[in-house]
Amino acid sequence: MNGPTQVLCVCTVVVSLWLVPLTVGRTTEDPTSLLNVCLRGLNHKEKPGPQDKLFDQCLPWQNHSCCTHETTKELHQGNMYNFNWNHCNQPMGDACRRHFVQDLCFYECSPNIGPWLVGVDMKIRKEKPLDMPLCQSECDHWWDDCKSELTCLDNWGKGFNWTGATNTCPMGKPCFSFAHMFRDAQTFCENVWDHSWKVVDDSKPCMKLLFAPSEGNPNNDVAQWKVNQMIANVAPAAPSSVRIAQFLVFCTLSFLL
Ligand SMILES: *[C@@H]1O[C@H](CO)[C@@H](O)[C@H](O)[C@H]1NC(C)=O
Numbered sequence: 001m002n003g004p005t006q007v008l009c010v011c012t013v014v015v016s017l018w019l020v021p022l023t024v025g026r027t028t029e030d031p032t033s034l035l036n037v038c039l040r041g042l043n044h045k046e047k048p049g050p051q052d053k054l055f056d057q058c059l060p061w062q063n064h065s066c067c068t069h070e071t072t073k074e075l076h077q078g079n080m081y082n083f084n085w086n087h088c089n090q091p092m093g094d095a096c097r098r099h100f101v102q103d104l105c106f107y108e109c110s111p112n113i114g115p116w117l118v119g120v121d122m123k124i125r126k127e128k129p130l131d132m133p134l135c136q137s138e139c140d141h142w143w144d145d146c147k148s149e150l151t152c153l154d155n156w157g158k159g160f161n162w163t164g165a166t167n168t169c170p171m172g173k174p175c176f177s178f179a180h181m182f183r184d185a186q187t188f189c190e191n192v193w194d195h196s197w198k199v200v201d202d203s204k205p206c207m208k209l210l211f212a213p214s215e216g217n218p219n220n221d222v223a224q225w226k227v228n229q230m231i232a233n234v235a236p237a238a239p240s241s242v243r244i245a246q247f248l249v250f251c252t253l254s255f256l257l
């Protein structure tokens with residue numbers, strides 16, 4: 001390769017790397033726009049707001065939610081997204097089920113998911129959270145109430161057989177206890193929904209699945225913390241479009257000279 005070609009190659013690679021963060025998730029040019037938003041999904045409201053009443057375990061989000069009463073009722077009583085919790089032909093115990101319902105309330109209702117959203121192409125949603133910080137204590141309670149339940153997969157976000165009306169265990173995947181399948185609380189919380197959660201120590205900013213609404217939603221602060229971090233990470237630089245334009249000019253000149 002001669003000089004100009006090498007410069008061009010390097011320039012192309014650098015520009016591509018620069019562009020990558022912009023195409024993952026929502027735009028990061030103004031991180032504050034990630035606060036107080038609803039995930040783009042089948043049941044989510046366009047914007048968070050007050051709701052007359054929310055069903056049972058979803059009640060904490062009533063003052064400011066992305067979910068409707070109908071959605072919260074369905075997720076307690078119906079087969080949300082046709083997902084079968086009892087895919088090992090044994091009904092999931094109530095204590096364990098409550099945690100999955102609480103997690104679903106968070107997923108449907110929380111206005112604090114914005115900073116962790118990444119794009120996906122699915123019928124039920126166009127975005128999903130990735131590596132949201134979940135408090136270790138929340139995860140431990142969830143695990144303690146679920147570890148003797150049965151499942152055939154360690155990641156419920158992929159691998160189920162969806163040929164029929166609901167998910168079934170694929171051939172060659174026998175059922176085991178959660179304790180055997182996931183081994184520990186952290187692996188369970190992080191893997192079961194395909195890395196939506198990342199378990200972190202309670203001393204760090206982390207999400208609570210259940211909270212007393214009278215004291216406000218504690219997860220607002222967690223989203224704000226993440227946005228502050230994003231601002232700190234992008235602040236010193238010019239807007240990325242300007243940086244890319246500058247760099248392209250530099251590349252063109254190097255190539256011509
Ligand atoms: C999926 O389920 C269908 C219908 O029950 C069955 O015919 C098929 O063999 C299953 N596929 C796998 C990979 O388990």
Ligand SMILES: *[C@@H]1O[C@H](CO)[C@@H](O)[C@H](O)[C@H]1NC(C)=O
Pocket residue numbers: 059060061062063213214215
């Ligand atoms: C809603 O907000 C009001 C005032 O901020 C508070 O007193 C009330 O407890 C909250 N209720 C719920 C269910 O969030």
